[in-house]
Amino acid sequence: MLAALSVELRKLNRSLAAVLAVAAPSLIAIFAFFNLLRADKAPPWAMFLQASTGIWAYFMLPMSVTALTALVAHMEHGPRSWDHLRALPVPRWRLYAAKAVCVIGIVVIMTALNLVLTFGAMSLAGTIKPAVAPIGDPDLSRLALLNAKVVAAALLLIAIQFWTAVRFSSFVPALALGIGGTFFSVVATSAKEGVFFPWQMPVNMLAREAWRIDTALALGGGLGLVALIAAIAHLARREVL
Amino acid sequence: MSVAIETEGLSRRFGPRLAVDGVAMTVPERAVYGFLGRNGAGKTTTLKMVLGLIRPTFGAARVCGLDVARDRIGAARKVGALLEAHGFYGNLTGRENLALTATLLGCPTREIDRVLEVVEMRPDAGRKVAGYSLGMRQRLGLARAMLGAPPVLVLDEPTNGLDPDGIADMRRFLKSLPERTGATVLLSSHLLGEIEQTATHVGVVNDGRLVLEGELSRLKADLAPEIVLRTGDDARSAALLRGHGLNVRVADSLTVALDLGDAVDPAVAGLTALLVEAAVPVFAIGPRARSLEDIYRRVAVPTVRQAEAA
Numbered sequence: 277m278l279a280a281l282s283v284e285l286r287k288l289n290r291s292l293a294a295v296l297a298v299a300a301p302s303l304i305a306i307f308a309f310f311n312l313l314r315a316d317k318a319p320p321w322a323m324f325l326q327a328s329t330g331i332w333a334y335f336m337l338p339m340s341v342t343a344l345t346a347l348v349a350h351m352e353h354g355p356r357s358w359d360h361l362r363a364l365p366v367p368r369w370r371l372y373a374a375k376a377v378c379v380i381g382i383v384v385i386m387t388a389l390n391l392v393l394t395f396g397a398m399s400l401a402g403t404i405k406p407a408v409a410p411i412g413d414p415d416l417s418r419l420a421l422l423n424a425k426v427v428a429a430a431l432l433l434i435a436i437q438f439w440t441a442v443r444f445s446s447f448v449p450a451l452a453l454g455i456g457g458t459f460f461s462v463v464a465t466s467a468k469e470g471v472f473f474p475w476q477m478p479v480n481m482l483a484r485e486a487w488r489i490d491t492a493l494a495l496g497g498g499l500g501l502v503a504l505i506a507a508i509a510h511l512a513r514r515e516v517l
Numbered sequence: 518m519s520v521a522i523e524t525e526g527l528s529r530r531f532g533p534r535l536a537v538d539g540v541a542m543t544v545p546e547r548a549v550y551g552f553l554g555r556n557g558a559g560k561t562t563t564l565k566m567v568l569g570l571i572r573p574t575f576g577a578a579r580v581c582g583l584d585v586a587r588d589r590i591g592a593a594r595k596v597g598a599l600l601e602a603h604g605f606y607g608n609l610t611g612r613e614n615l616a617l618t619a620t621l622l623g624c625p626t627r628e629i630d631r632v633l634e635v636v637e638m639r640p641d642a643g644r645k646v647a648g649y650s651l652g653m654r655q656r657l658g659l660a661r662a663m664l665g666a667p668p669v670l671v672l673d674e675p676t677n678g679l680d681p682d683g684i685a686d687m688r689r690f691l692k693s694l695p696e697r698t699g700a701t702v703l704l705s706s707h708l709l710g711e712i713e714q715t716a717t718h719v720g721v722v723n724d725g726r727l728v729l730e731g732e733l734s735r736l737k738a739d740l741a742p743e744i745v746l747r748t749g750d751d752a753r754s755a756a757l758l759r760g761h762g763l764n765v766r767v768a769d770s771l772t773v774a775l776d777l778g779d780a781v782d783p784a785v786a787g788l789t790a791l792l793v794e795a796a797v798p799v800f801a802i803g804p805r806a807r808s809l810e811d812i813y814r815r816v817a818v819p820t821v822r823q824a825e826a827a
Binding site for chain 2: 279282357359361364366
């Protein structure tokens with residue numbers, strides 16, 4: 277498994293994955309920076325950082341997963357390298373699992389970067405305009421736990437996007453699915469039914485009602501893990517014609 | 518005779534279409550086996566089943582005695598493959614591409630240098646594959662297939678898209694492979710000339726069926742001999758020879774088909790005597806060298822044409 281992971285990382289290292297990993301959270305940080313500069317009074321740290329997590333969870337995370345899974349899949353679809361990889365004396369599930377692990381790993385890094393970059397952007401805005409320098413305790417441990425739950429709840433949408441991107445050699449089905457899912461996540465963010473909608477499960481980690489958090493986490497994380505294993509098993513078993 | 522690849526009743530159905538129909542192929546060890554057939558005849562589907570990339574509907578494929586369906590990984594350890602789609606990462610160098618496969622195979626780094634040396638690609642190994650010519654990609658593909666020195670190489674249309682020099686290089690290279698590396702080579706092609714100059718054994722697939730297989734030299738020897746003549750009057754010569762009950766064909770040249778087992782020299786002498794007696798000038802006469810094309814034309818007739826003929 278380590279060999280397959282090492283190969284995936286070397287391929288990703290020479291792709292534009294790093295640009296994507298930095299660009300998406302940077303956009304939220306830039307938005308937070310200018311938004312804070314427009315403010316009249318100093319907001320609490322927790323409010324802005326949680327808002328940043330919210331934007332990440334309902335919009336930027338699903339979009340990033342869509343782009344990232346498409347990128348990882350097209351590293352093989354583009355040069356038509358599946359036949360070569362699948363003919364090697366390596367259990368096929370490892371090839372797909374390595375890709376899935378890389379996607380999850382990058383999502384974790386992007387989620388952490390979102391927090392770090394937003395923190396940095398707010399600090400910078402506070403330095404430039406001391407009147408809006410955030411106040412209070414940022415409570416980073418609580419935010420870290422919240423972000424960890426966001427990533428865990430995103431497992432189901434990652435599994436769905438990953439399977440679609442790898443299953444279809446055209447990027448259109450995966451993009452259409454990702455854009456559609458994100459669209460409904462944005463326009464119906466507060467819908468109670470959203471707790472059952474994979475693209476809204478991450479943002480439900482910020483809900484006030486405990487049942488919504490628990491349900492979205494159980495479905496997104498638990499069912500997501502099962503779905504990811506099933507997706508890998510199916511991809512490894514199916515024939516690529 | 519040890520066998521490197523063996524298939525038994527190998528069949529594959531895609532919906533209503535039987536793409537491969539009961540192929541029983543035997544590739545002896547250290548042979549260069551040319552797998553011939555028209556485009557769409559079932560060559561690539563057969564190779565994909567040998568490589569375990571697709572499952573047979575019926576039948577089995579064995580590589581070095583290992584059943585591909587039961588022990589895909591064990592069989593895959595014995596095979597290096599060059600497929601029609603190379604699957605190289607254009608943003609990586611040739612060496613980096615090889616290194617990825619070497620890592621998955623668990624090969625040491627020196628193995629990369631060895632295979633680069635074999636295909637004479639060391640000077641270009643540091644360049645990105647996106648800048649490679651098709652010929653260089655084919656050679657890099659061969660190098661990748663040889664990583665770990667597998668005893669069997671499966672090459673799908675290895676001369677596809679190559680220029681004449683590239684084809685000649687590839688031909689020389691493939692011909693020398695069994696001697697240099699001890700490997701068995703199974704190569705598919707629709708180019709008769711290439712197979713004829715490279716292969717020691719051939720298998721002809723037609724509409725999914727293996728219609729002929731064997732050692733090339735023996736298959737040629739098994740063909741009935743033909744004598745080609747150049748005379749002062751081909752029409753008169755043809756009529757004269759037909760009058761003696763001979764099977765005469767007049768196309769580009771005047772050709773007399775003998776029966777299987779007929780000795781060529783006495784036939785040449787007899788034909789010459791007949792024509793000279795009839796005062797027909799004979800400029801040249803001799804046996805026609807039998808080619809793979811002669812063998813192929815006899816067996817590879819599309820089903821549609823067979824049906825029409827019936």
